Amino acid sequence: MxxxxxxxxxxxxxxxxxxxxxxxxxxxxxxxxxxxxxxxxxxxxxxxxxxxxxxxxxxxxxxxxxxxxxxxxxxxxxxxxxxxxLRAFRSIEFTRESDEQKAVLYAGAGVLFAGLLKFAQKNGCSGLEAFAGIPGYFGGAVYMNAGSFGLEVKDVLGSVALMNMKGEISLLRKDKMKFTYRNSNLPEGHIILSANVELKKDAPDVISERMRAYLEKKKNAQPLGEPSAGCVFRNPEGDTAGRLIDSSGGKGMRIGDVEVSVVHANYFVNMGKATCKNFVELMEMVRERVRQHSGITLEPEIKIVGRE
Ligand SMILES: Cc1cc2nc3c(=O)[nH]c(=O)nc-3n(C[C@H](O)[C@H](O)[C@H](O)COP(=O)(O)OP(=O)(O)OC[C@H]3O[C@@H](n4cnc5c(N)ncnc54)[C@H](O)[C@@H]3O)c2cc1C
Incomplete structure (x- = not known):
């Protein structure tokens, strides 16, 4: 209703x-x-x-x-x-700060992150290659401080344009932001409209080759083609959630149509008609198993939203 x-x-x-x-x-x-x-x-x-x-x-x-x-x-x-x-907020442009060595790109929050990587590669702008294979929008990647192979979005960010719930727009420079692991810690109730990324110039074919190599590594280690939400749990200090789940024997555990991926234990896959209820129950079961096996309590990385 x-x-x-x-x-x-x-x-x-x-x-x-x-x-x-x-x-x-x-x-x-x-x-x-x-x-x-x-x-x-x-x-x-x-x-x-x-x-x-x-x-x-x-x-x-x-x-x-x-x-x-x-x-x-x-x-x-x-x-x-x-x-x-914000899927309509999808423009990508070079800003005036760009020069022979440096490229500063403005991108709207609704730009596909993969599309930004492609634009950068085609135009000889290097710095985003390690993000190859991360799905979603650029706005989501900034909000989550998405990362891969040791690189995080914050490492290439210049500034972010925000709108608050009163419709007021502000510009926040990177040094005023408090990014942490998979978290932008943006002020409450703010929407990312766009952001600038600061990149270096390089040859498009060299950039393309680096992207291919990163993607290849991911394809071998993650179930990229199956319905998932990426990593379910955050990596605890000094370890990975995937390793902890795997060593507790969690791979292949299943409730309803949600299964702990046999390719990467920190990915839960929808095998058909999974529900959120199934997913949350499986998360609890896996958490308990890891807690009993290693004494570590895993915390969710995925965002759980909505009503029961
Ligand atoms: C197969 C697969 C592989 C993945 N690999 C990686 C990986 O290697 N590294 C990694 O970090 N993540 C990975 N992820 C997780 C996910 O893709 C990233 O976190 C991604 O950046 C999320 O972007 P999104 O647009 O889908 O955000 P959503 O899932 O739509 O939203 C995530 C959060 O961001 C907020 N948000 C989104 N847009 C805005 C905005 N404009 N303003 C304010 N808040 C906003 C939402 O409210 C929500 O709280 C993977 C996911 C999958 C399915």
Whole structure:
């Protein structure tokens, strides 16, 4: 059931973009799990985004920003309020700070992260190669401080443009941010609109070769083609969650249609019609097993959102 106040907001003519009521989140998450959002809105421009945020604030309606849905476990009851997708915010441009050696790229939050890597490679901009194979949007990668092979998004970031729930826009330089492992620690209630990355110039074919080599390593170690949300648990200090799960005998454990991947134990895969309930139960079971085996309590890396 969609709250009538939400419909009224979108009937005011303040919004440009697509609106979908009762939209199943399973159609938008890489895990293919998740009940419906009351409404999913795809603003075409920052003004439409701002108007919706202001109206939602007035009516006390919750807002959730969705990226590519590749790090999300959405509960079976779906998401209350307004889910926003910034897929229309997808421009990539060279900024004026670029020169012979250095390239500074501006990218919108809705740019596919893989698309940014491709753009950089084609234009001879190096620095993102280690991220090859990370799915989702650029905004999600910044929010999660995504990383791979020792490189994190924060390492290449220059500044981030944010919008708060009042629709006010601000620019935050990297030195004012407090990135930690898989966390941007952005101020509460802020949406990433875009960010700049600082790269070096190099030959496109050399960059392409490095990307290929990184991707090859990933393909051999992770179930990239199967529905998952990447790593389920954070790596504890000095160890990896995958190794701990594997050594506790967790590979192949299954509840309903969710299975601990036999390729990489920190990936849980949807084998068919998995539910969030199955997924959370399996997480608990695996956690308990690791706790008993090694004394370490694993903490989730995936974001669990929505209502039961
Ligand atoms: C096969 C596979 C491989 C993966 N490999 C890696 C890997 O190597 N390294 C790694 O770090 N991750 C990896 N991941 C996890 C995931 O892809 C990354 O965390 C990714 O950066 C998330 O981006 P997203 O757009 O999908 O975010 P989502 O999953 O949509 O959202 C994640 C969080 O970011 C917030 N968010 C998204 N966009 C914005 C925005 N514009 N403003 C504010 N908040 C926002 C959401 O509210 C949510 O809390 C992998 C996932 C899969 C499925």
């Amino acid at each position: 969609v709250d009538n106040r939400i419909k009224t907001i979108f009937e005011k003519g303040l919004f440009r973009g697509e609106i979908r009521y009762d939209e199943p989140m399973s159609a938008h998450t890489s895990l293919r799990i998740g009940g419906p959002a009351e409404v999913m809105a795809f603003p075409e421009d920052p003004v439409s985004l701002k108007n919706i945020l202001i109206e939602a604030q007035k009516e006390n309606i919750p807002v959730f920003v969705f990226g590519g849905g590749t790090n999300l476990l959405v509960r079976d009851g779906g998401i209350e309020g307004i889910v926003i997708s």
